Amino acid sequence: MKLWVTPKGDRWLCDDCQKDFEKAINEEGWRVAFDEKYNAMLRCSACKQPDVEMFD
Numbered sequence: 001m002k003l004w005v006t007p008k009g010d011r012w013l014c015d016d017c018q019k020d021f022e023k024a025i026n027e028e029g030w031r032v033a034f035d036e037k038y039n040a041m042l043r044c045s046a047c048k049q050p051d052v053e054m055f056d
Ligand SMILES: [Zn+2]
Pocket: 013, 014, 015, 016, 017, 018, 044, 045, 046, 047, 048, 049
């Protein structure tokens, strides 16, 4: 989960959702403020899921 600085404020995005926001990241120049690994307390602002490893 990364904390992104965006024109509309900071937001957490998981790696999956980061792909969906790649266009905005590039066009609006988002930057990573913080990279927090495996913190189950955090929720992605897009999919509302915690950052947990999926094993299958
Ligand atoms: Zn997400």
